[in-house]
Amino acid sequence: MDWLNYHHLRYFWMVAHEGGLRLAAEKLHVSAPSISTQIRELEETLGEKLFRRSGRGNVLTDAGQVALRYADEIFSLGREMSDALKQKPTTKALRLYVGVADSFPKLVTQQVLEPVFALPQVVHVICREGKVEDLLAQLVAHRLDVVLADEPAPGSLKARVFNHPLGECGVTFCATARLASALRKGFPRSLHQAPALLPTESTGMRRSLERWFQSLAIEPRIVAEFEDAALMKVMAADGRGFIPVPTLVAHEAVDRFSLRIIGETEKCRDQFFAITAERRIEHPAVVALTRNQTLFADSK
Secondary structure, three states: OOOOOHHHHHHHHHHHHHOOHHHHHHHHOOOHHHHHHHHHHHHHHHOOOOEEEEOOEEEEOHHHHHHHHHHHHHHHHHHHHHHHHOOOOOOOOEEEEEEEEOOOOHHHHHHHHHHHHOOOOOEEEEEEEEOHHHHHHHHHOOOOOEEEEOOOOOOOOOOOEEEEEEEEEEEEEEEOHHHHHHHHOOOOHHHOOOEEEEEOOOOHHHHHHHHHHHHOOOOOEEEEEEOOHHHHHHHHHOOOOEEEEEHHHHHHHHHHHOOEEEEEEEEEEEEEEEEEEOOOOOOHHHHHHHHOOOOOHHHO
8 A cells, every 4th residue: 555645745735825835944944955855756656747838937727736635624624633633623624616607507506516615614715717628627626516507518528527406597688778669569579689688608508599480580789698697798798788597596687787578488498507627525514505406486
């Protein structure tokens, strides 16, 4: 059995957090070459390179990112053990790294995370936004614990992941008061050749919209496309065109962006998923988050 040298691991941990050998050496009161040698020995033990050259400095590799997260937990647990044995109170928070797709509604994110904050243990949530494919890559690489998206992970993904359906709802169309008033008459045919601000073609909602538009022979005049749903609402508030939003959070567009409802349809659906990867140890916050798979059942 290969035993992990925690002395070497601590040197790696300090370099990763301090941002370089020199700063870590000053903190540890040892020479930079000595730290470099011990990190190389750690890499040989693990069979992975933990740093790679970038310009004049070093940055963490994918394996280094994974090692750093485990090192954070290891040394945090070490401090907690020491405090517990010395009968000192501990306020250690459980960290939860959540990836949120740009197109995922912020209010839905808030509702999905509510069970996490209700746990008896304090949870420190770190949210990272981005494209679904980028977030899934981070999930597989252990840099995220769960991804919230408006579509399931593709079957072509070369890793074992699980799609947890959270619910679905219809779509509501909104615009500024003047444009909404004009488009409300004859809805949904009124959307034909009307100025539209839509999600990009890579999103689940856009694909659902396209199918619905085609079934009704509606071709809106696309003014702009967005990966970020919040930016789409800002542009709509400026009168650039109508926007589709999940009916579940249509009130946000009305209340926060002073938009008005044109109409809605249940034949175009927006879905919500929590995506997790196979892990040897289940994260208690992820279990709490995915346990209720009918979170939005009343919106169907």
